[in-house]
Every structure is written in C-alpha cells, then in structure tokens.
Amino acid sequence: MLVLGIESSCDETGVALVQARATGVPVLLADALHSQIAMHQAYGGVVPELASRDHIRRVLPLTESVLAQAQVDLRAVDVVAFTRxxxxxGALLVGAGxxxxxxxxxxxxxxxxxxxxxxxxSPFLGSDPPEFPFVALLVSGGHTQLMRVExxxxYELLGETIDDAAGEAFDKSAKLMGLGYPGGPALARLAEQGDPAAFKLPRPLLHSGDLDFSFAGLKTAVLTQAKKLGADLEARKADLAASxxxxIVEVLVKKAMAALDHAGLQRLVVxxxxxxxRSLRxxxxxxxxxxNVRVHYPELQLCTDNGAMIAMAxxxxxxxxxxTASRSYAFDVRPRWPLAEI
Incomplete structure (x- = not known):
C-alpha cells in the first residue's frame, strides 16, 4: 500500500510517499520539504495568511517532486493522508483541501x-526505530508533553505544559535577547559560546512531584535579567542564552527520567x-x-514538521x-486537537 502524506500545519510544506508493509514499519520512498523561514523572518514570526498562501504555491510542485523521486505514478497511490x-x-485547510x-x-x-x-x-523512520511500549517526550512548537505509548x-498522557511550552521558552527568550526568528535555533547556537552557570534562572515545577511543565516564569526571569544587564547585555548575551x-534542558531531562520511573519503562522516544x-540530546x-535507558530520536531532518511523519502515521x-481511510471528501480541520482525543 502506497500512502502519500501532506503536512501544512504551520510554516513548512511537506510531502512524502511511504510503502506500507504487511509486517514491520513502513518504508519511506521519497520526501520533499519547503521551509518558509526566509519569508517570515522579515516579520519576526509566522504570519498565518502568508503561510497559507505559500502552502498553496508549494504543495503540488512538492508532490510532483516526490512522485518523480520514487518513480511512482500518481494513480498508483492507494491513500492520501493529510494533517488535520x-x-x-488556514494552513491546515490548504493541505486538507x-x-x-x-x-x-x-x-x-x-x-x-x-x-x-x-x-x-517519526522515530520509526530512523535507523534505530523503537519498540513498544515506551515513554515519549513530545517537544514540538507549542506542545510539551510526556506520554506513555503502548x-x-x-496513548496515555502523563504530563504536559500548563502555560508556555519548551519551544516557546526558547523562542520567546531569544526574542527578548534580540536574536531574531527563528529564535530557538539561534539561541541554541549562541548558547554554545556561553557559560550555562552564569545566571541563576528558575527551573519551574522541577520539584513539583508531578510530570507537568511550566516555562512562562523562565521567560519572565530572562526578561528581568536582560533588563538588569542593560548596556552590558550584548557582552553577556551568550551567557544568558546558555543559562x-x-x-529548559534540565527540566526536560529530569521530568523525562521521572516519567520513565513512573511508567516502569526503560525506553524513551524524543x-x-x-x-x-544538541544540549538536550x-x-x-x-x-x-x-x-540503562534506551533513547530514540527521529533523524535530524525529520525533527521539524514534514510529510514523512504524516504518511508514516x-x-x-x-x-x-x-x-479507516474514507472516500468521503468533505473535510474539516481541527486547529486545537488534544492527542488524547484521537
């Protein structure tokens, strides 16, 4: 069975083709991705209307590219999957439509x-696919969750963020330091040049006794420290980024280990x-x-949003x-959709 997957949930347009097998995980035949980062940089963040329009421009050429890579005729596709x-x-509607x-x-x-x-x-697409059951640490955009996966x-939700997610903490802290968009990768790069112990910043909910997260207070602490530094911020920016x-990483690591203890498992998927x-890894x-815990990651190129993970799922x-795939072509999208509801 050939499954064509289309991803258009935010600022990446992704298309991929996988071959399902009777036994074992599906095989990725081809994938293509277009990132809108360059377009959104001028605005300091994602502009939803521009994102939607760019998906319209990209999705069919990417589909043609994937089919050409796989040397598969469009009529041979058995199922068309999309991010709902x-x-x-608006971005979701493009892929669904x-x-x-x-x-x-x-x-x-x-x-x-x-x-x-x-x-x-997505880690099932990698060179070291996991086995069920495992604990999953989902750290994607506005989501930070720990799940038990049987x-x-x-899926059983073990803990989640109650305000800002880890990705938002990276992005917002970067913006406060004037690092531009996308902030998270920029902050991570700058942090490699700094001292992670330079500033004492809070680790929210680290000792809460549960598996929930909270990063809003950390963002506020970064803002407070930046204001204290004043004119010295530029010289100490790498230290603040590293701190x-x-x-963020300490909280994610300790909560992930606590989730493994809670679940009684020795396998973690990130x-x-x-x-x-790189620091988190x-x-x-x-x-x-x-x-003696095994940790599994998707390939680096599949950490971002992509069509391969949609076709695989x-x-x-x-x-x-x-x-069950359907021949009912009336569609809707769910901009807010808890994973526990699927």
Missing part, C-alpha cells in the same frame, strides 16, 4: 492525521523540533546511560486497525 490538526486553521481533491480525482480514500501523532511515530493509537537553555537540540544521553494507523 492541530495547527494554523489538496489531499481531498486528489483523493476525489483518483477515487482513492483519504485520512486526516494528528500532527503530534506524526511526531510521536502501541499505535494507545536559559540549561534551565520527538519534535526541540528534539534536535547530550544530557538525555548522559542521564539515560546511568539508568497514516500507514501505521491503517495497518493497526486504529483508523
């Missing part, structure tokens, strides 16, 4: 996929854009090594019987 949510409403139009034209079924489930299952479609990153952070690796849901 969460995300920006194109997917359902292709399905109707080809008389092939379509399937809406949860964006976070795509991230959750299998495809069998902010250290606070997925989402923040999962590409290093410290998780060190903590996991002390506990669709193929795995179909194979497991947790979803």
């Amino acid at each position: 949510g969460p995300g920006l409403a 194109v997917a359902c139009a292709l399905g109707a034209a080809l008389d092939k079924p379509v399937l809406g996929v949860h964006h976070l489930e795509g991230h959750l299952l 299998g495809v479609g069998r 902010a990153q250290a606070a 997925a989402g854009g923040v999962g590409a952070n 290093a410290q998780l690796g060190a903590a996991a090594g002390k506990r 669709a193929a795995m849901r179909l194979a497991s019987g947790f979803a």
Whole structure:
C-alpha cells in the first residue's frame, strides 16, 4: 500500500510517499520539504495568511517532486493522508483541501492525521526505530508533553505544559535577547559560546512531584535579567542564552527520567523540533546511560514538521486497525486537537 502524506500545519510544506508493509514499519520512498523561514523572518514570526498562501504555491510542485523521486505514478497511490490538526486553521485547510481533491480525482480514500501523532511515530523512520511500549517526550512548537505509548493509537498522557511550552521558552527568550526568528535555533547556537552557570534562572515545577511543565516564569526571569544587564547585555548575551537553555534542558531531562520511573519503562522516544537540540540530546544521553535507558530520536531532518511523519502515521494507523481511510471528501480541520482525543 502506497500512502502519500501532506503536512501544512504551520510554516513548512511537506510531502512524502511511504510503502506500507504487511509486517514491520513502513518504508519511506521519497520526501520533499519547503521551509518558509526566509519569508517570515522579515516579520519576526509566522504570519498565518502568508503561510497559507505559500502552502498553496508549494504543495503540488512538492508532490510532483516526490512522485518523480520514487518513480511512482500518481494513480498508483492507494491513500492520501493529510494533517488535520492541530495547527494554523488556514494552513491546515490548504493541505486538507489538496489531499481531498486528489483523493476525489483518483477515487482513492483519504485520512486526516494528528500532527503530534506524526511526531510521536517519526522515530520509526530512523535507523534505530523503537519498540513498544515506551515513554515519549513530545517537544514540538507549542506542545510539551510526556506520554506513555503502548502501541499505535494507545496513548496515555502523563504530563504536559500548563502555560508556555519548551519551544516557546526558547523562542520567546531569544526574542527578548534580540536574536531574531527563528529564535530557538539561534539561541541554541549562541548558547554554545556561553557559560550555562552564569545566571541563576528558575527551573519551574522541577520539584513539583508531578510530570507537568511550566516555562512562562523562565521567560519572565530572562526578561528581568536582560533588563538588569542593560548596556552590558550584548557582552553577556551568550551567557544568558546558555543559562536559559540549561534551565529548559534540565527540566526536560529530569521530568523525562521521572516519567520513565513512573511508567516502569526503560525506553524513551524524543520527538519534535526541540528534539534536535544538541544540549538536550547530550544530557538525555548522559542521564539515560546511568539508568540503562534506551533513547530514540527521529533523524535530524525529520525533527521539524514534514510529510514523512504524516504518511508514516497514516500507514501505521491503517495497518493497526486504529483508523479507516474514507472516500468521503468533505473535510474539516481541527486547529486545537488534544492527542488524547484521537
């Protein structure tokens, strides 16, 4: 079974083709991605209307590119999958509309996929795929969650952010320091030149006794410290970036280890854009090594939003019987869609 996946939830347009197999995980045949970062940099963040219009321009050429890479005729596609949510409403509508139009034209079924489930299952595309069950640390955009994963479609929420997510803490702290857009990667790069112990910043909810997160207070602390530095901020910016990153990473690592203890498991999956952070990977690796825990990541190029994770999630849901593709081409999107509701 060939599954074409379309991702358009925010500021990346992704298309991919996977081959589902009777046994084992699906195989990625081809994928293509366009990032809108250069377009949004002039505005300091994502402009939803511009994002939607750019998805319209990109999605069909990317689809043609994927089919050409895989040397597959469009008519050979068996299922067209798309991101149904969460995300920006207008951006989601582009992917959903194109997917359902292709399905109707080809008389092939379509399937809406949860964006976070795509991230959750993306490590199965890597060279070291995990095995069920595992604990998942989802750190994607506005989401920070810990999940117990028993299998495809069998997810238990262990903890989540009650305000800002880790990705937002990176981005907002970067903006306060004048690092531009996208802020998270810029802050991480600058942090490599700084002293992570230079400033004592809070670790919100680190000792709360539960598995929830809160990063809004950290953002406020970064702002307060930046104001204290005043004219010295430029000279100390790398230290402040390193201190902010250290606070975020420490909370993520300790909560992830606590979740493994709570779940009684020895396998951790890390997925989402923040999962590409080198400091997070290093410290998780060190903590996991002390506990004989296996940590699995998606390939670096698949940490960001992409069509491969959507096609993979669709193929795995179909194979497991947790979803049925439909030839009903009336569609809707869910900009807010808790993972627990799928």
